[in-house]
Amino acid sequence: xxxxxxxxxxxxxxxxxxxxxxxxxxxxxxxxxxxxxxxxxxxxxxxxxxxxxxxxxxxxxxxxxxxxxxxxxxxxxxxxxxxxxxxxxxxxxxxxxxxxxxxxxxxxxxxxxxxxxxxxxxxxxxxxxxxxxxxxxxxxxxxxxxxxxxxxxxxxxxxxxxxxxxxxxxxxxxxxxxxxxxxxxxxxxxxxxxxxxxxxxxxxxxxxxxxxxxxxxxxxxxxxxxxxxxxxxxxxxxxxxxxxxxxxxxxxxxxxxxxxxxxxxxxxxxxxxxxxxxxxxxxxxxxxxxxxxxxxxxxxxxxxxxxxxxxxxxxxxxxxxxxxxxxxxxxx
Numbered sequence: 001x002x003x004x005x006x007x008x009x010x011x012x013x014x015x016x017x018x019x020x021x022x023x024x025x026x027x028x029x030x031x032x033x034x035x036x037x038x039x040x041x042x043x044x045x046x047x048x049x050x051x052x053x054x055x056x057x058x059x060x061x062x063x064x065x066x067x068x069x070x071x072x073x074x075x076x077x078x079x080x081x082x083x084x085x086x087x088x089x090x091x092x093x094x095x096x097x098x099x100x101x102x103x104x105x106x107x108x109x110x111x112x113x114x115x116x117x118x119x120x121x122x123x124x125x126x127x128x129x130x131x132x133x134x135x136x137x138x139x140x141x142x143x144x145x146x147x148x149x150x151x152x153x154x155x156x157x158x159x160x161x162x163x164x165x166x167x168x169x170x171x172x173x174x175x176x177x178x179x180x181x182x183x184x185x186x187x188x189x190x191x192x193x194x195x196x197x198x199x200x201x202x203x204x205x206x207x208x209x210x211x212x213x214x215x216x217x218x219x220x221x222x223x224x225x226x227x228x229x230x231x232x233x234x235x236x237x238x239x240x241x242x243x244x245x246x247x248x249x250x251x252x253x254x255x256x257x258x259x260x261x262x263x264x265x266x267x268x269x270x271x272x273x274x275x276x277x278x279x280x281x282x283x284x285x286x287x288x289x290x291x292x293x294x295x296x297x298x299x300x301x302x303x304x305x306x307x308x309x310x311x312x313x314x315x316x317x318x319x320x321x322x323x324x325x326x327x328x329x330x331x332x
Contacts, residue, residue, distance in 0.1 A: 001185050009188060010063050010084065010123060020067045026117075029068050037073070044112045045073040049130055053077075058133040059198045061187040064088075064124035070115040074107075078129045080205075081105040082180050083171075086122035090115050092165055102171030104209060111164035125184065133199065166213075173212045179205045229266045232259070233274065240278035241302035245271050279303065280316050287325040294321065 001009070013021065020029055037045040053060050064070070064081075072091070081088065081104065088099045092113040099105055107113060109131070118124065170176040183201045186194055213230065235248060245256040248271070252259065260271040269277070283301045286292055294306065303309040313321050 001189060003181055006181060006185055006188070007084075010125065010184070014063070014065050016065045017067055026068050030071065033068075034071060040074070042074075042112060043072070045071055047073050047075045047077075049075075049077045049128065052128055053130065057195065058130045059187075059195065059202060060128045061184055062126045062128060064115070064118070064126060066118040066120065066122055069117045072112050072114040074110060074112050075128075076109055076131075078109070078131065078134065079107045080127040080129070081107070082125045082127070084123040084125050084180075086119060088115065088118065088122060088124045097167065099167070100169075100171050102173075102177055104168040104170045104176065106166045106168075106209075108164045113165070125180070127183065127202070129202065133202075168209050168212055170209065170212050173208065175208050176205070176212065179208060229262070232263060233267070236271070236274050237278060240275050243275065275302075276312060280313060283309070283313060283321065284317075284324070287321055288328045297321075 016029060016033065020026065034045055036051060037047060040046050052062065081090075081099070083099050083101050083103050085101050087101070088103075090097050090099070090105070090113050092105070092107075093111065097105070115124075168176075179201060183198060183205065186197050186201065232248075232252065235251065236243065239248075245260060249256040249259050254262075256271075263274060264270050267274070279301045283297065286297050286300065290297075292300070298306050298309045301309070310320065313324070317324055319327075
C-alpha cells in the first residue's frame, strides 16, 4: 500500500456515512451510535476501549465518520486526533478549536470534547491508545530522553486540574505526516508483528511532536506557561553540567527565586533537583555502558566533589556506583 492507495482506502464510506448519504436523519444516526455508551456525571458520554479494541490490543487506528456531529464525550483511553485532510472543528472543554490538515490534538481520559460534522474532504484519523501502553512501553522509553520528555509524558498521561489536552500545530512539519502514513499503512496492512511495530512508530511520533512543540514559533509567541516551562527544562537539559540558577535566571530574564519557584509549582522539582536528576541520569548511563574509572566519570557528569556524588547517587539508587555498575553490567 502506497500513499495514494492509503488515501483512497480511508476515503471509502463507512456504513454510518452510507446511511446518512442515503437519507437517514442525523438524529437517528446519533441515537444508534451513542445508545451503547453510558453518560457520566459531567453529562458527557464515556467512550470505553472495550467497544473499539479487541482483547490484547493496545493501539488502534480509527477513521472518524464524516457528515454527523459527535456529541460531548471523553474516553477511558488516550486519543490522538490527526487531521489527514481538510479541517476538524471541535469544542474542547468549552473552547472552540479548529485544527488544520496535519495538526494533532492529544486527549487524556478527562478531556470532554465534541466534534462538528465534517465535509467530504474532512478526514480525521484517531489513534486510540490504552493507558497500559504508556505504562509498559511509552514511559520506559521516552523518559530516557531527558527532563523535557518527562514533562511531556506527564502532561499526556497524568490527570491535571485544568487543561486535559495538548494541541500541536504540526502542519508545518512534514515528518509528522510521514510518520502518520507509516502508522496507518502498518495498521491497515495487518502484517505479522503489527502491534510491536505500531508501538515503535508511536514512540517516534511523540518524539517528533515534542520537537514540533519546542520549535514552533507560534507556540513560543503565545504567553503559555507550559511552553515556558518546556523552554526552562530544555535549558537545564542542555546546560546541566555547569549551569547555575543566577545564570539561568539571566538567560530568561527572571529572578532566580521566581524561576525555581515556578519549576517547583509546575513540575514538583526545584532547579537544583532538576540539575541533580540530569547529572545522575548521565552517571547511570555511563555506569551501565562503559568502564570509565570513577575519577574520570564523576567530572563528566558535572560533579566537582566525588564524595558529594557518592552521597547523591546512593540517595537516588540505594547503592554505591560500583555496585550499580556491577549489577547492570552483568545484565547486559
